[in-house]
Structures are given as C-alpha cells and as structure tokens.
Amino acid sequence: MKHIKIGLLGLGNIGKGVWNIIENNKNKVESYIGSSIEIKKILVRDIQKNRDISVPKEILTTDPNKIIQDPEIDIIVEVMGGIDTAFEYIKESFKNGKHVVTANKAVIATYGDILYELAKKYGVALRYEASVGGGIPIINTLTQSLSANKIDELVGIINGTTNYILTQMSDFEMDFNEALKLAQKKGYAEADPTSDIEGEDAAFKLSILISVAFGIRISPNEIPREGITKISKKDIEYASQLGYKIKLLAAAKKLDKNFEFYVHPTLVPIHHPLASVSNEFNALFIRGNAVGELMLYGKGAGSMPTGSAVVGDILEICKIIKTDYKNQSIDPFKEINLNIIGEGISQYYIHTEVVDKPGVLGKIASTFSKYNISLESVVQRARGNQSVPLIFITHEVERNQLDKALEEIKQNRFVNEIASILRVENLS
Amino acid sequence: MKHIKIGLLGLGNIGKGVWNIIENNKNKVESYIGSSIEIKKILVRDIQKNRDISVPKEILTTDPNKIIQDPEIDIIVEVMGGIDTAFEYIKESFKNGKHVVTANKAVIATYGDILYELAKKYGVALRYEASVGGGIPIINTLTQSLSANKIDELVGIINGTTNYILTQMSDFEMDFNEALKLAQKKGYAEADPTSDIEGEDAAFKLSILISVAFGIRISPNEIPREGITKISKKDIEYASQLGYKIKLLAAAKKLDKNFEFYVHPTLVPIHHPLASVSNEFNALFIRGNAVGELMLYGKGAGSMPTGSAVVGDILEICKIIKTDYKNQSIDPFKEINLNIIGEGISQYYIHTEVVDKPGVLGKIASTFSKYNISLESVVQRARGNQSVPLIFITHEVERNQLDKALEEIKQNRFVNEIASILRVENLS
Structure with a gap:
C-alpha cells in the first residue's frame, strides 16, 4: 500500500481549505483511495506569518525547488494564483x-494547451476541476459523465461576485456601488474588483469550458465581454416588470456551422432555473445531444468548496497512481468545421433616456427600421420629465448592426443617453 | 489499439438510446477512448419484431449465453429491467x-451488495450511473467529484412521473386522476403507475443513493414512504397560499448520531431551487461537509438521457480496459456509529375537514397539545359549509406521536376527515 505525498504551492484561502479537508476527512479520504496520504511540504512567502490553521511550521518552505524536486512527492497542488510563476512551477513539476x-x-x-501537451509528453496527469465553478463538478461532468454527448450549448452564471452584486441590487433595490461595497465587506469581492465586475474572470472560465466541452481553443481575450458596472437599479426594475432577471451570463453554443460565445449581462426569463440562482451561487446549464438539458448548481468560490474540488482531483490521481499509470488526460476533440463567430445575433434590451416630446419614439423607431432592426416591444415608464426612460426590446440582430443604429440614435437631440444595452435570452 | 466489443441485454427504450448514441456520436466516442467500439450482439425476446431503429437483424439473438459467453465481448450492458433474471445474467457476466x-x-x-462483492472477486467493474436520475451524473458526482467530502444530507426529486403529475396539478389546477391520465398519454407514466405514484420507484433510487453517499445499506422496503395519490388540488392551493410547493421528496440526512430517511410528499418553500423543478425533471440537492450545497438538475428518464449515462459508464470502462485493470470499484465507507432512524422528526401540514361549529378548533388544538405537539399556524380557508378545510402546520414532531394525536382527533364527531398529512421542510 503506497503512502501518497503531496506538495502544496500556496497556503492562502484555497490552500487552507485543502489542508483542512485532508485533515478533517482523513478517514474518509484514506478509505476511498486505500492508501495513507500526507501533505509533506508547503510553499509560502513568509514562514513566520500568523495563520489561523494548525500547520506545523517545519513543513513550510520558501524554496519551490525543495518541493518540486523532492523525489518522495507524487502530486504537486498549485493554489498560489498568478500566471507566469505558476506556469513555470507546473512545467517544472511535470x-x-x-x-x-x-x-x-x-x-x-x-x-x-501547452500544459496539456507537456503532461502528455512526461506521462503525468493534469487536473483542474477547481478552476471553474469552485466545488461544482463541472469539468468532471463535461469530460467524463457526458463523454457520450456532443455538447451543443453551455450557458451559465460562473462569477459569484457579480451574481452577489446583482442579487443585492435586485432584492434590496441597491445601486451598483452600494452592492459592490457590501460584497467587499462580506469578502465576496476583492479590494480591486475589476477582474470580476468587468467580466474578465468569467471570460477566463468560459475559455476553459469551451476547450473542455467543444475542443476549441479560444483565448480569453477573444471572448466578447461586457461587465455589470453600467447596470442601474432602474434596469433591474424594468427588466422585472417585463418578466426577467438580469444575470451576467457566460455562454457558448453551436448553431448549425457557427460557434458563438460571449460574457454579457443578459435578461433571463424569471421562471428559468438560472433566474433563481442567487447571491454568490454559480450554475451552469448544459445542453448535450443525448442528455438534453442539465444544470449544475453550487458554490463557485470559497475555501472549502474550492478545496473540495482540489482534493477530489488529488484523490482521482491517487487512484491513477495505484494502477499502472498511462496518460489518461482527455484529448480535446477538435470540431474544425465550425465558424468561430463570437457573440452572434441576439435580442437586446435598450434603455434610452429621452426628452418626453411627441415624435421622439417615432424618430427612434425609424432609425431602428433603417438598419433593419425590428422591435418586439417598446415601453415608456414615466411621463412629463426632462428625461424619461424609453425601453426597447429588439428582435434578433447582430451587435455591430445594433451599434450602428444606436450611434445614429445618440445624435438625436431629444435622446439624452443610451443608458444600457443588455442581451435578452429566452432560454427554451 | 484494442477494438472494444459490447453485448447489449435488451433493446427497449433505453437499449435503443444506447444504440443511437453510439451510432450518432461515433466519432466523438471513439476519439474519447482512442479505440473503435462496436455493439456486437443484442438479446431480444422476438427477433422479427418491427423496431423503429436501424439495427441489423443478424446481431439480434434470443439466447443470452451467445452474448454472456462470447469471449470477444468485453462489456455487458444490462438494460432489460426486472430483477431476478437480470441479477442472474449480471452474475454470469462477472x-x-x-x-x-x-x-x-x-x-x-x-x-x-452481492454484485459489488462478486465484481471484486472476479476483478471486473460494475457501473450503474443510469439507475438513478437518468442522464444526471449523480453517482459519478457522489463517488468521484465529492470523494473528499463527508456527505451530510441528500434531498431530491428523483421520480419524474410524480413530479410531472404534481406540476400539472399545480399549474393547471387538475386533480390527481386527470393529471395521471395526461402523464400516461404523454408517456411519462406507465399503464400500471403503482410503483411511481406510491413512491416505490423513488425508494429504490434512494436506497442506491444512501449506499453510495453514506456507505449504509438500507433495503428499499425499510424506507418509510408515502405516495402522492391522496394529494388534492385543494392541498396544492393551500400550500401555495402558505408559500410552498408540494413535491415528492426523497431524503436522507445525518443528524448528530442519527441517520434519517424517507420518501414523502413535502411542502418546499417556493423560493428554494427544488420548488422550481417542474414537469418530468429531476433534481438532487447534496450537502457535503466541504463543498456545502450542490444541486444537480436534469432529465431523470427517457431513452436518450438514460442512454447518455449508460454510454458514459461504458466509456469509463473502456478507459479502464486500456490500462492494466485492477478493480476500481469504490469500497463503501461504513459509518457504523450512526443510529438508523427512518423518518425522524419533521414539521407537518395537516389538512382536516371539519364542521364549522364554535369550539371545534379549540378541541383539536387541545388534542395536539395533549400529545405535546405545538402548532406553528392554523388556517381556516372557508366558512359556513357542512365541511370546511382547517389546515394546521405543526412544529417538529415524530410521526408516530402525530399519528396518535390524529387518531384521537378523528374520533371527534365534528371532524369529517383527515384529508392530508404532508411533511414541511424549510430547507435552509
């Protein structure tokens, strides 16, 4: 019975979760793999720092090579964050x-893609369940449980910070800045929240999901994205009156020969299961050609949920170590016949602020019409002020065509502002 | 590169799904396992029967031994249903x-339990993802992704037929018999629906979930269960007025040293994600000590969703075959310190029909009090008739204590009927 030794790179939030889970659930974990297991060494920046965790100081080190080059260590667990240093350490580990x-x-x-090739070359395993959706088993489901399916669509809420903010705005009529401050106070948002609220974090995760589900490599920078900073509590109220909730959706779908994807604030019908995903929770809706619709829901971040996914991966590798390991990483299946489209066509919700004069609506409607954009509905929510909200829901249109029309509409002297542009998805 | 051959026992609804998925997704499937794959023989009762599927007649046989004893066949897929014959065939296959x-x-x-031991003895794999929740990856999630967790609670909607019926009753104000007939017409209920509507099917599935999640073997017969046949559209209406939906829940949970479980119609708070699981959909809520709350949602039955899970299992075994297989079945972890309780304490919804006379409510309330049952709320929904509904929601009580009180309440000559006894779960 092999004794399995682990090297941990990093002892922040997730690293502590990994330590606590292995300590607290030791019986369960060791019974599952049929071996004993031990975290042998941990890389930290400062050994003397006070930590609210029972890790013996002797196993801490500031020298990564003492871990990566230790011949007794079987598995390296990288939970330090950042990009380039982490990349170097993972390569060295392989x-x-x-x-x-x-x-x-x-x-x-x-x-x-580079790491996948390197793992193959060195005959070792690379697992990253915790990189998307915290403790929710998204990667395992896509790569293993749904291996019999061609995936047609993914759409989900994969950033807990923005979902928490949008939920607070919706449930307690806060504006964006109030809700952001509350999220920071509660630890759901970072001191610098940019990556979350501008959709960058969601784009990272969507890039991973696209490669796992569709076998297509799209760089996070290539994903059309918009954050939630421009959403007002008015938008949330109007959306609600129209039967929708506003969610930051990350989506990717095959449509005939086209492949579309985006990260964008979106109106979701109130009775759709995604609309009831609140606060810091995440959920991913998956459509496979055999399984039909599937949804996975849970905590997308946090020390213990994310640690749960990391330790789950460790234990799967333990089971591999105990057999005669041959590389079991999954070859992404390349569907090379697809056109990479980006965000494709969609219905849109346009919140304009206009002067309440006769003829303004007609003028705007004509401009939409000139650009071949037809309207599903128009709602005027107030009357008589210097600036009144006028909400349009369009039929399906390409974003750049919409932008041209809006550019012209903005020139109209009775139009004060294009306050919001949101997608509308009438998810079947 | 090994060519993998499969023997299929049964070509009903699920068998056809398995055939269609392997045919339609052949490229994806073969790329995933890095081998070619073929269904070599299929056991049927009648070779000449007309089937709406492109299976060559030459591979059909009525002799199970031609499949089970074929040395070329690697994997037997049992999708014939029934108990004893299927059990014999699986043992012979091992x-x-x-x-x-x-x-x-x-x-x-x-x-x-017997099959698990036999698979171990013969060094082969046994997989059964499709036995619970159709295409939803419940077994994989519990046994693999959540392997780092001690599971504290499972609660779910794991029978699609009853959920379809309850949804129709709720959304279209049908009574039970109307909704059942519609379910039969749509193919969601069998000609003899007993096993579904009396909770037997859910008890089978809960028994499997308990063994997988908690390592405890509870026979389906030992699970306290009640079906949905006594639920009236009135109950659904009253529950709705109180902020609940009625769902047939299957649940198992650890409470200190006790282990409780049941299949029972239950009032679920309307904003809980389980309340929005409609029609034939299933969902399972899981609470693990690391991951926190997790929910899996999807189609719990049907040819293609169930086939998706079966083929997923086949492909995992293919990957095992390609390595040097040593038994990888999971040893259930026995938590022997738990007291096996059955359904434990709960809040209850009691719908009585009474004569509208002064003093009736007081009399019933006194009887509850005599049995130490305190009431959270009492609602009287109508006045002046021979029979008026009087709804009680109790605080937490043991079921047998409640039954004693209700037995005495029934003797009251102004009580016409105890119309319904439902659980209330204020799922956190």
Missing part, C-alpha cells in the same frame, strides 16, 4: 515526473 | 470476466 492539480483559472485559460 | 453496466435500479437496490 519535468520532475509529478502529477499536478491546479485551481488556477488564469494559468489554464492562458497556457492550458 | 463469472465470464465481463465488465457490466446496468441501468436497473431494482436490481442494484435489491442486490447491489
């Missing part, structure tokens, strides 16, 4: 014959 | 060194 588990979405989204 | 995939909840719930 070269030293170590299997690697990482929770690092940025490094997988940016260098996943 | 003895012939075959790995087995089954979608048969009855055989796994009844003989899972």
Whole structure:
C-alpha cells in the first residue's frame, strides 16, 4: 500500500481549505483511495506569518525547488494564483515526473494547451476541476459523465461576485456601488474588483469550458465581454416588470456551422432555473445531444468548496497512481468545421433616456427600421420629465448592426443617453 | 489499439438510446477512448419484431449465453429491467470476466451488495450511473467529484412521473386522476403507475443513493414512504397560499448520531431551487461537509438521457480496459456509529375537514397539545359549509406521536376527515 505525498504551492484561502479537508476527512479520504496520504511540504512567502490553521511550521518552505524536486512527492497542488510563476512551477513539476492539480483559472485559460501537451509528453496527469465553478463538478461532468454527448450549448452564471452584486441590487433595490461595497465587506469581492465586475474572470472560465466541452481553443481575450458596472437599479426594475432577471451570463453554443460565445449581462426569463440562482451561487446549464438539458448548481468560490474540488482531483490521481499509470488526460476533440463567430445575433434590451416630446419614439423607431432592426416591444415608464426612460426590446440582430443604429440614435437631440444595452435570452 | 466489443441485454427504450448514441456520436466516442467500439450482439425476446431503429437483424439473438459467453465481448450492458433474471445474467457476466453496466435500479437496490462483492472477486467493474436520475451524473458526482467530502444530507426529486403529475396539478389546477391520465398519454407514466405514484420507484433510487453517499445499506422496503395519490388540488392551493410547493421528496440526512430517511410528499418553500423543478425533471440537492450545497438538475428518464449515462459508464470502462485493470470499484465507507432512524422528526401540514361549529378548533388544538405537539399556524380557508378545510402546520414532531394525536382527533364527531398529512421542510 503506497503512502501518497503531496506538495502544496500556496497556503492562502484555497490552500487552507485543502489542508483542512485532508485533515478533517482523513478517514474518509484514506478509505476511498486505500492508501495513507500526507501533505509533506508547503510553499509560502513568509514562514513566520500568523495563520489561523494548525500547520506545523517545519513543513513550510520558501524554496519551490525543495518541493518540486523532492523525489518522495507524487502530486504537486498549485493554489498560489498568478500566471507566469505558476506556469513555470507546473512545467517544472511535470519535468520532475509529478502529477499536478491546479485551481488556477488564469494559468489554464492562458497556457492550458501547452500544459496539456507537456503532461502528455512526461506521462503525468493534469487536473483542474477547481478552476471553474469552485466545488461544482463541472469539468468532471463535461469530460467524463457526458463523454457520450456532443455538447451543443453551455450557458451559465460562473462569477459569484457579480451574481452577489446583482442579487443585492435586485432584492434590496441597491445601486451598483452600494452592492459592490457590501460584497467587499462580506469578502465576496476583492479590494480591486475589476477582474470580476468587468467580466474578465468569467471570460477566463468560459475559455476553459469551451476547450473542455467543444475542443476549441479560444483565448480569453477573444471572448466578447461586457461587465455589470453600467447596470442601474432602474434596469433591474424594468427588466422585472417585463418578466426577467438580469444575470451576467457566460455562454457558448453551436448553431448549425457557427460557434458563438460571449460574457454579457443578459435578461433571463424569471421562471428559468438560472433566474433563481442567487447571491454568490454559480450554475451552469448544459445542453448535450443525448442528455438534453442539465444544470449544475453550487458554490463557485470559497475555501472549502474550492478545496473540495482540489482534493477530489488529488484523490482521482491517487487512484491513477495505484494502477499502472498511462496518460489518461482527455484529448480535446477538435470540431474544425465550425465558424468561430463570437457573440452572434441576439435580442437586446435598450434603455434610452429621452426628452418626453411627441415624435421622439417615432424618430427612434425609424432609425431602428433603417438598419433593419425590428422591435418586439417598446415601453415608456414615466411621463412629463426632462428625461424619461424609453425601453426597447429588439428582435434578433447582430451587435455591430445594433451599434450602428444606436450611434445614429445618440445624435438625436431629444435622446439624452443610451443608458444600457443588455442581451435578452429566452432560454427554451 | 484494442477494438472494444459490447453485448447489449435488451433493446427497449433505453437499449435503443444506447444504440443511437453510439451510432450518432461515433466519432466523438471513439476519439474519447482512442479505440473503435462496436455493439456486437443484442438479446431480444422476438427477433422479427418491427423496431423503429436501424439495427441489423443478424446481431439480434434470443439466447443470452451467445452474448454472456462470447469471449470477444468485453462489456455487458444490462438494460432489460426486472430483477431476478437480470441479477442472474449480471452474475454470469462477472463469472465470464465481463465488465457490466446496468441501468436497473431494482436490481442494484435489491442486490447491489452481492454484485459489488462478486465484481471484486472476479476483478471486473460494475457501473450503474443510469439507475438513478437518468442522464444526471449523480453517482459519478457522489463517488468521484465529492470523494473528499463527508456527505451530510441528500434531498431530491428523483421520480419524474410524480413530479410531472404534481406540476400539472399545480399549474393547471387538475386533480390527481386527470393529471395521471395526461402523464400516461404523454408517456411519462406507465399503464400500471403503482410503483411511481406510491413512491416505490423513488425508494429504490434512494436506497442506491444512501449506499453510495453514506456507505449504509438500507433495503428499499425499510424506507418509510408515502405516495402522492391522496394529494388534492385543494392541498396544492393551500400550500401555495402558505408559500410552498408540494413535491415528492426523497431524503436522507445525518443528524448528530442519527441517520434519517424517507420518501414523502413535502411542502418546499417556493423560493428554494427544488420548488422550481417542474414537469418530468429531476433534481438532487447534496450537502457535503466541504463543498456545502450542490444541486444537480436534469432529465431523470427517457431513452436518450438514460442512454447518455449508460454510454458514459461504458466509456469509463473502456478507459479502464486500456490500462492494466485492477478493480476500481469504490469500497463503501461504513459509518457504523450512526443510529438508523427512518423518518425522524419533521414539521407537518395537516389538512382536516371539519364542521364549522364554535369550539371545534379549540378541541383539536387541545388534542395536539395533549400529545405535546405545538402548532406553528392554523388556517381556516372557508366558512359556513357542512365541511370546511382547517389546515394546521405543526412544529417538529415524530410521526408516530402525530399519528396518535390524529387518531384521537378523528374520533371527534365534528371532524369529517383527515384529508392530508404532508411533511414541511424549510430547507435552509
């Protein structure tokens, strides 16, 4: 019975979760793999720092090579974050014959293809369940449970910070800045929240999901994205009156020969299961050609949920180690016949602020018509002020065509502002 | 590169799904396992029967031994249903060194422990993802993705027929018999619906889930269960007025040293994600000590969703075959310190029909009080008739204590009927 030894790179939030889970659930974990297991060494920046965790100081080190080059260590667990240093350490680990588990979405989204090839070359395993959706088993479901399916569509809420903010705005009529401050106070948003609220974090995760589900490599930078900073509580109220909730959706879908994807604030019908995903929770809706519709829901972040996914990956590798390991990483299946489209056509919700004069609506409607954009509905919510909201829901249109029309509409002297442009998805 | 051959026992609804998925997704499937794959022989009762599927007649046989004893066949897929014959065929398959995939909840719930031991003895794999929740990856999630967790609670909607009926009753104000007939017409209920509507099917599945999640073997017969036949559209209406939906829940949870479980119609708060699981959909809520709350949602039945899970299992076994297989079945982890309780304490919804006389409510309330049952709320929905509904929601009480009180309440000559007894779960 092999005794399995682990090297941990990083002892922040996720690293502590990994330590606590292995300590607290030791019986369960060791019974599952049929071996004993031990975290032998942990890389930290400062050994003397006070930590609210029972890790013996002797196993801490500031020298990564003491871990990566230790011949007794079987598995390296990278939970330090960042991109380039983490990338270097993972490569070095492979070269030293170590299997690697990482929770690092940025490094997988940016260098996943290179790491995949390297793992294959060195005959070791690379697992990254925790990089998307925290403790929710998204990667395992897509790569294993749904292996019999061609995936047609993914659409989900994969950033907990923005979902928490949107939920607070919706349930307690806060504006964006109030809700952001509350999220920061509660630890759901970072001091610098840019990556979350501008949709970059979601784009990293969507890039990983696209490669896992469709076998297509799209860099996070190539994903059309918009954050939630421009959403007002008025938008949330109007959307609600129309029967929708506003969610930051990440989506990718095959439509005939086209492949579309985006990260964008979107109106979701109120009775759709995604509309009831609240606060810091995440959910991913998957459509496969055999399984039909599937949804996975849970906590997308946090020390213990993310640690749950990391330790799950560690244990799968333990089971591999105990057999005669041959590389079991999954060859992404390339569907080379698809046209890479980006965000494709959609219905849109346009919130304009206009002067309440006769003829303004007609003028705007004519401009839409000139650009071949037809309207599903128009709603005017107030009257008589200097600036009144006028809400349009369009039929399906390409974004750049919409932008041309809006550019012209903005020139109209009775139009004060194009306050919001949101997608509308009438998810079947 | 090994060519993998499969023997299929049964070509009903699920068998056809398995055939269609392997045919339609052949490129994806073969790329995933890195081998070619073929269904070599299929056991049927009648070779000449007309089937709406492109299976060549030459591969059909009525002799199970032609499949089970074929030395070329690697994997036997049992999708014929029933209990004892299926059990015999699976045992014979193991003895012939075959790995087995089954979608048969009855055989796994009844003989899972024996089959698990036999698979271990013969060094082969047994997989049964499709036995619970159709295409939803419940078994994989519990056994693999959540392997780092101790599971504290499972609660779910795991029977699509009853959920379809309850949804129709709720959304279209049908009574039970109307909704059942519609379900039969749509193919969601069998000609003899007993097993579904009386909760037997859910008890089979819960028995499997309990063994997989908690390592405890509870026979389906030992699970306290009640079906949905006594639920009236009035109950659904009253529940709705109180902020609840009625769902047939299957649940199992650890409470300190006790282990509780049941299949029972239950009031679920309307904003809980389980309340929005409609029609034939299934969902399972899981609470693990690391991951927190997780929910899996999808189609719990049907040819293609169930086939998706069966083929997923086949492909995992293919990957095992390609390595040097050592038994990888999961040893259930026995938590022997738990007291097996059955359904434990709960809040209850009691719908009584009474004569509208002064003093009736007081009399009933006193009887509850005599049995130490305190009431959370009492609602009287109508006045002045011979029979008026009087609804009680109790605080937490043991079921047998409640039954004693209700027995005495029934003796009251102004109580016409105890119309319904439903659980209330204020799922956190």
